[in-house]
Amino acid sequence: MPELPEVEIIKIFLAQNIVGLRIKSVEILNEKSFIGDFALLTDKKIISVGRRAKVLRIGFESLELLIHLKMSGQIVFKRHEIRDTRKHSFIGGHPTLDMFGELPNKSTRVIINLSDDSTLFFNDQRKFGWMKLLDHESGVMGHEFFGKMGPEPLGDGFSLEVFKKNLLRRKKTPVKVALLDQEVVAGIGNIYACETCFLAGVDPRKKVLDLHDKELQKLYEGIIESLKNGIKYGGSSKTHFANPEGKKGLFLDYAFVYGREKLPCKNCGSLIQKIKLGGRGTFYCSQCQVD
DNA sequence: TGCCCCCTGCAG
C-alpha cells in the first residue's frame, strides 16, 4: 500500500498525536508481525516520530520501533474518548474509523495501548509488513539498517547530480524499474514511479542508458512533483490506505496514468496502456511518453 | 539482473 507520501501522512499524524505518551502494553496477535522483545516497550515514553523511505520510525529514549507497512499495512489511531466507532460515526466527509470495522478486526496483527487510553492498531491483511524493535546497543539503529538506501527525494541531499549518479548505476534497467530501486532513490513505489515517467514524458520501458540529459532532468523534477502531490492530496487510497484516523487519500483522482488503463490520457486523449515491467503493472501513455 | 516467495482477498 504505502509509498513515501502515504507513510509521510501517517508520520505527520502520529507526530501530532502520540509524542509524549507512554506505551501501556503491547499485544501481539501475529507472531511474525513483530520482531524483537515487545515487552521492552512497556512504560517507555514516545519521544519522536520520523520516516526514512517507506519506514516509520518511532523513537524512545533508548529504543526505536521501525514499522514497514509493505503492501497492505495500516496504522489506526483510536482516541480514548471513542468507545464505539460505529455508534459515534460522522456522516459526510468527516474521517471516521468505520472503514476499519470493529477494532481489532480480522487483519489486526499488533495492538499498542497508550498511556491516555488511546490505542494504535497495526492492521495488515497480507502479513508482509513488520514492526521491528531496535536498541542502541545492538548498533542496528540508523546507519546499519538504512545504510544502503538512496537519498530522501524530498530532502536536501537529493540533487540532480546525485540522482543521475545513482540512476546510472542501473544502465540496462528499464527506467521505471530503476525508480523502484530504493538504493537509487528512497521511497518511490509503483504508483509514483508510473506518475513520474508520465510527468517526464518518458517511456517506462526505456533503458536508463538511453535517457537523454533533458529526460533525466525531467525525471528528477517528476519525482519531486508526483511525491509532493501525493502528500498534498492525502495519499493514494486504491484499496487499503487511509490515514490513522480513517481519512482516505484522493491522489488517484489526480493521477495521470496509474489505474487508468483504457481511459483517455488527461493530456492527449489517447488510451492509457497497461503493461508489465519487472513483474509489476505499469501504466503509461504511448503518445505522451515517447522519444 | 530476474524470478520466486512471503500472505490474504477480491475481481474477472
Add this chain to the structure above:
DNA sequence: CTGCAGGGGGCA
C-alpha cells in the same frame, strides 16, 4: 478457478 494487488528479501 486464475490472476492480480501501494513491497522487497533471497536466491540462481
